[in-house]
Amino acid sequence: MDLEAEADLTRCGALKDFWYVACLSTELKPGEPLARTLFGTGVVLFRDVQGQPTALRDRCLHRNARLSRGAVFNGRIGCPYHGWVYDASGAVVEVPSLGPSQRSELLDADACAREGLATAPCALGRLTRFPTLEQDGLVFVYMGGAEPARSAPFRVPYWDQEGWTVYFMVTRFPNGVTNLVENFMDVPHTLFVHPGWFRRPASKRVPATVRRTAGSVLVTYKQAQDTVTGLGRLFNPRGLPLLHTDKFYVPNVTRVDYLWGEHGFVINSQCTPIGPTDSLVYTAISYRLPVDVPGALVGRAMMPLVRWYTRQVIQQDVVIMDIQREALLDGPGGGVYSGTEADLHHADIEAYRRWLREGGQGSGPEDAERDMAFWI
Ligand code: FES
Ligand SMILES: [Fe+2]
Known part of the structure; x- marks a missing residue:
């Protein structure tokens, strides 16, 4: 795994040819610039006069100061x-040192000549502008080339759907995207990193199928009844059969479903690379609780408890990702992994991401379906 290349705009191949979350809609406030780094590249976001998100390269053309400041x-x-003032297209529209005649106007070359301006602001060039898209409470940015994105931005599960509550958590993780999506799709670590928070050690063999198809890796756990503890117990007091699936979508999205009947929890994580071992993760947590369960009568009122619980779990993953990073960067040889059956889906994720990093030509890793099993 080449962590450096994966997070470098010039070396990440087709990994950049997708929409990435730049911020929550609520983080992009009118009249305020917002600085982000994606693929090692500074981007400034702000809302234009219509309130639409704009993303420009965060480096002034004049002497390279940070525009986001x-x-x-x-x-x-x-x-x-x-x-110097830039409009939402990235064009220079005003250079104060050129005097008052060009202020607040985007003058074309003729108008500049009429005004007697030796240098026209519009001739000073244009900042790179990255396409943006706002959907489901998220602002996406596209940093791929001239080609359109390889897929539409990922939809937040159950966004705006009757009966479902959705909230976001934004977490800076000290690791790269490949390691993060593997962590979010990993069951065996829960016993060690989150002891007692999800499951108790049950000395149980968990069979699962791993299906790799069309840029996704779907893991279906064949457990008639997973022994979920913690909040899972509270929200599924009757212990209805739980359907647990983990899904990865190229290049950076995971979706974990814990469903029982019409209800359940869905945890969707979209990872945005900042640099080789730093990422921002936008986690959407969607839940729907049975209305006849006393605890659920207060649906939204339970959110502080759910938020607190998910924040604790995520922090435990932040710590383990930091521990992994420390050793990864400890001299040569980091990033060479070994594995067992329990890592089949991780190998699939790596295969897709490697294929994209190498340019994403052809149809990519072939479809495959395999059984796996591990003990928890
Ligand atoms: S560096 Fe931006 S105006 Fe001079
Ligand atoms: Fe975890």
């Missing part, structure tokens, strides 16, 4: 150093 006004952004 400047101000947003009238859907434009001004550099904090010498005040």
Whole structure:
């Protein structure tokens, strides 16, 4: 696994040819710039006059100051150093040192000549502008080339669906995307990293099938009754049969479903690479509880408890990802992995991501379906 290349815009191959979450809709406030780093590249986000998200390269054309440290006004952004102003297309529309005649206007070359401007702001170039899209409470950015994205942005499960509650958690993880999606799709670690939070050690063999198809890896656990503890117990007091599936979607999304009947929990994580071993993870937690369960009568009111619980679990994963990173970066040889049956789906994830990093030509890893098993 080449962590460096995976998170570098110039070396990540087709990994960049997808929509990535840049921020929550609520994080992008009108009139305020927001700085993000994706694939090692600084991006400034702000809302234009219509309120639509705009994403520009976060580096002033003049002397390269950080635009995200400047101000947003009238859907434009001004550099904090010498005040150059850019519109939402990335064009320079004002250079204060050129005097008052060109202020607040995007003058074309003729108009600049009429005004007697030796240098026209519009001739000073344009910042790279990245397409954006806002959907399901998330702002996505596309940093791929001229080709359209390889797939549409991932839809947040049960967003805006009757009876379901959805909330987001944003977490900075000290590791790269491949290791994170593997962690989010991994059951055996729960006994060690989250002891007692999900499951108690049951000395039980868990059979599962792993299906790799069309850029996704689906793991279906064939357990008639998973022994979920913690909040799972509270929300499924009758112990209805639980359907547990883990799914990965190229290049950076996981979806974990714990469903019983019409109810359950769905945990969707979208990972955005900042650099080789740093990522921002946008976790959408969707849940629907049986209305006749006393605890669920207060549906939304339980959110603080659910949030607290999920925050604890995520923090435990942050710690283990940091522990993994420390050894990964400890001299040569990091990133060479070995595995057993319990890691079949991890190998599939790596195969897809390697294929994309190498350019994503052809149809990629062939479809496959295999059985696996592990003990928990
Ligand atoms: S560096 Fe941005 S205006 Fe000078
Ligand atoms: Fe975990």
